[in-house]
Amino acid sequence: MRTNAVSIIKGLLVAVAIVTVVGCSGQPLSTREKGTFIGTGVGAATGAIIGAAVGNPLAGAAIGGGIGALGGYAVGNEMQNQETANAQTQAQIQSQQQQIQSQQQQIQQLKSQGETE
Template structure:
């Protein structure tokens, strides 16, 4: 009875991931990490669980632990991506400002030469 509930819960969890994956919008790094971790955890948990006679329970526990770990890793990666994007935006802005200043310097030099 308990094994049946665990297997049912595992399939329900897998269905949620499949439906979330079909939402139409691309997955964020955080979501990819969560799904990848849950998948790896479920597979590893099923293998370990099979060795002790409870592959369903092992898969469910592994999916949960892997999902949490995958979320943490994916979240950190996404935060770094956002930091890099912000830094790149600031660099681009500074480069545009430098180019404008160089143009102004050139204009001033040209004006001085004509005077």
């Protein structure tokens, strides 16, 4: 039982170390990268626990980390694509609002010119 607990702790420490090293790269992580790293960490932790139950926590952590990374990447990628689409929509809305304001000013100028004539 004690060997399993030590193995679980080792697997969790490896997962935490990987996430910490990558997280300290100095540049902000994209949503895709955050999803990948969270998925890797959760998958590795879960895999270590399941692997410990069958006697091989390091293999479980490796397999779980890989599967978690794939799942995290897929979720993070979809979230990032959605953020990009939302940003484009907001830019279009802002552009259209500026055009409307410009046209309203032109209408006011034309009205003013028409009243003075």
